[in-house]
Amino acid sequence: MTSISGEPIPAITEATLTDIATNGIWGDGLTPSASTLGVAEALLAALRGEEVQLPPVLAELVGEVRAKAETDLHGIDVAGDVRLSGLAIKLRDGKPHPAVIVPAGWNPFGWLPFLYLYLKLAQKGYHVLAYTPRGIGYKGWLSTSGGHIDVGGDKDWADGSKVIDFAERYFDPTKIGFLGESYGSGISQLVAAHDPRNRVAAVVALSTWGNLATSLYANGTRHLAAVEALIGFTGGAMEEKFDEEGRRILTDFRNGVNLDAVVEWGAKRSPQTYVDKTNERGIPTFISNTWHETLFPVGPVIETFDALTVPKHLNLWIGDHGAPEGPGLVGLPLGWPFPGLAVPIQEAYDWLDHHLLGATNDVPAWPQVINQSMFTYKTTGTGIGGRRITVPAHRESYSSWSEVTTGGETWNLTGEGTLSDKPTAGWSQDFIAGNPTEANAGELLKTGEKEWFGNPKRYDPEQFESSRLLSWSTEALTAQGGDAARRIRGAAEVRLTVRSTGDTATLVAYLFDIAPDGSARIITHEPYTATGLTPGEDATVSWKLQATSYDVAAEHRLALVVTSADPLYLPAAWAQVVSTTTIGSPRGSESRLELPLG
Numbered sequence: 001m002t003s004i005s006g007e008p009i010p011a012i013t014e015a016t017l018t019d020i021a022t023n024g025i026w027g028d029g030l031t032p033s034a035s036t037l038g039v040a041e042a043l044l045a046a047l048r049g050e051e052v053q054l055p056p057v058l059a060e061l062v063g064e065v066r067a068k069a070e071t072d073l074h075g076i077d078v079a080g081d082v083r084l085s086g087l088a089i090k091l092r093d094g095k096p097h098p099a100v101i102v103p104a105g106w107n108p109f110g111w112l113p114f115l116y117l118y119l120k121l122a123q124k125g126y127h128v129l130a131y132t133p134r135g136i137g138y139k140g141w142l143s144t145s146g147g148h149i150d151v152g153g154d155k156d157w158a159d160g161s162k163v164i165d166f167a168e169r170y171f172d173p174t175k176i177g178f179l180g181e182s183y184g185s186g187i188s189q190l191v192a193a194h195d196p197r198n199r200v201a202a203v204v205a206l207s208t209w210g211n212l213a214t215s216l217y218a219n220g221t222r223h224l225a226a227v228e229a230l231i232g233f234t235g236g237a238m239e240e241k242f243d244e245e246g247r248r249i250l251t252d253f254r255n256g257v258n259l260d261a262v263v264e265w266g267a268k269r270s271p272q273t274y275v276d277k278t279n280e281r282g283i284p285t286f287i288s289n290t291w292h293e294t295l296f297p298v299g300p301v302i303e304t305f306d307a308l309t310v311p312k313h314l315n316l317w318i319g320d321h322g323a324p325e326g327p328g329l330v331g332l333p334l335g336w337p338f339p340g341l342a343v344p345i346q347e348a349y350d351w352l353d354h355h356l357l358g359a360t361n362d363v364p365a366w367p368q369v370i371n372q373s374m375f376t377y378k379t380t381g382t383g384i385g386g387r388r389i390t391v392p393a394h395r396e397s398y399s400s401w402s403e404v405t406t407g408g409e410t411w412n413l414t415g416e417g418t419l420s421d422k423p424t425a426g427w428s429q430d431f432i433a434g435n436p437t438e439a440n441a442g443e444l445l446k447t448g449e450k451e452w453f454g455n456p457k458r459y460d461p462e463q464f465e466s467s468r469l470l471s472w473s474t475e476a477l478t479a480q481g482g483d484a485a486r487r488i489r490g491a492a493e494v495r496l497t498v499r500s501t502g503d504t505a506t507l508v509a510y511l512f513d514i515a516p517d518g519s520a521r522i523i524t525h526e527p528y529t530a531t532g533l534t535p536g537e538d539a540t541v542s543w544k545l546q547a548t549s550y551d552v553a554a555e556h557r558l559a560l561v562v563t564s565a566d567p568l569y570l571p572a573a574w575a576q577v578v579s580t581t582t583i584g585s586p587r588g589s590e591s592r593l594e595l596p597l598g
Contacts, residue, residue: 083146108236411474
């Protein structure tokens with residue numbers, strides 16, 4: 001028995017599902033893990049009537065769907081010689097049903113990894129059509145689509161409408177909804193906003209982006225790690241997978257040239273650009289993202305959500321890209337193995353059920369925004385290293401994003417490395433710029449995924465390289481009502497006066513929580529690149545860090561750390577040109593941290 005890749009299909013056991021439920025869905029880079037792919041290929045084989053070993057819960061699911069639906073592979077012709085790979089599950093009970101269309105995420109396996117999701121949707125009473133967006137996938141695989149990758153451009157919008165045409169012919173559905181994760185989530189929103197006949201009745205966008213331009217290039221800083229990962233996991237070489245325009249844009253981005261054109265290209269591919277269209281159409285939109293998202297940072301997502309006037313809902317979770325909803329998409333019996341693990345995908349189902357099936361559920365009474373506060377879960381040791389969640393992190397409800405931040409306070413940076421409630425001027429401190437340090441935002445996808453499963457990265461500030469960064473910290477904080485010393489809610493802002501020996505200076509600001517034992521956890525961060533500097537002269541800059549929901553415990557300290565490089569933004573090999581950066585605090589432009597509270 002072989003898979004679509006030609007490799008033997010492994011036996012799928014409870015241990016396979018445990019691996020997904022405790023370690024997440026990611027393998028190397030944006031490639032799904034071996035367990036994720038194993039489950040998907042086994043489910044596909046079982047749907048096609050082949051004998052494979054599955055745990056009882058999955059075998060029962062396959063049996064139920066096979067009994068009431070037919071599953072077929074389709075080539076969907078969309079433009080010229082471009083054909084998209086699709087998988088359809090058609091209910092055959094003779095009753096009317098809505099359809100859910102699922103554009104695949106950005107991975108070389110196309111629609112394959114989410115077989116479990118398609119089965120669960122069919123079980124709930126939906127026709128399902130999953131498809132791989134143009135250009136994605138390994139050459140020759142049945143889940144690979146033709147054409148060049150358009151990265152959510154107008155070709156993808158038109159393709160989505162052709163897919164809807166196919167769904168209408170094949171299913172004759174009562175309504176059509178889109179559910180997408182990652183790349184598929186952006187395409188879902190963009191197709192809904194542009195379909196000429198306005199046929200999308202609801203959208204679920206998981207681990208999505210709001211503005212692709214500012215996700216990948218914000219505050220003058222290129223998000224190189226994200227773009228390199230995207231280029232590397234298309235299923236082929238860049239020269240093969242992208243057309244001439246795409247190759248030029250990506251090359252310019254890598255080289256840091258013609259960035260205005262890169263921004264224009266990214267803005268065209270951004271749901272935020274078409275909010276007015278979505279609002280005019282009244283498309284109910286469900287959005288999910290994470291505080292420590294390393295592909296599509298939360299800030300632009302919040303801005304896009306805030307501009308929507310349609311029925312809408314925003315969930316923000318602990319973790320990183322795909323971590324909260326991932327197990328529910330690829331193979332997770334609901335409610336297992338730790339409390340709260342199934343909630344992200346269950347609430348997505350509830351949204352579709354209300355807007356497509358007409359289910360009477362709690363969706364109309366939902367608050368617009370629910371934020372999960374970071375690291376408020378309770379854990380216990382696993383006995384084999386790491387922690388396991390026993391009580392999920394608490395969630396806070398708001399009627400709008402504007403309610404999240406209710407106040408704030410100013411912390412002033414001093415020449416002694418402290419954060420003070422009084423402005424201090426006339427000091428300056430230097431550090432050597434050009435190398436990443438132990439104070440960093442973590443590994444792309446991996447660090448935040450571990451956070452979601454109860455194992456946030458612990459930093460040792462004693463190991464921070466003092467010559468290559470500057471830091472300021474508070475005294476131990478006392479409780480201000482309840483157990484928390486500070487309830488950080490929203491986006492912190494830093495103002496710094498910078499001077500460099502060069503004409504450009506990149507500053508990466510991190511906010512850490514330092515425990516009494518000296519260990520630290522990262523709260524938030526964000527880079528800023530100041531350009532056009534006159535060497536040796538001061539320039540005052542300010543920028544917002546990524547929004548967060550974080551409770552600082554009593555007796556803990558807050559620390560602001562500023563470096564010049566982070567592997568997410570500037571590769572380690574970049575540090576060939578070393579310069580000196582000076583942070584100062586001249587009178588009238590004192591350096592400070594504005595902390596949002598709620």
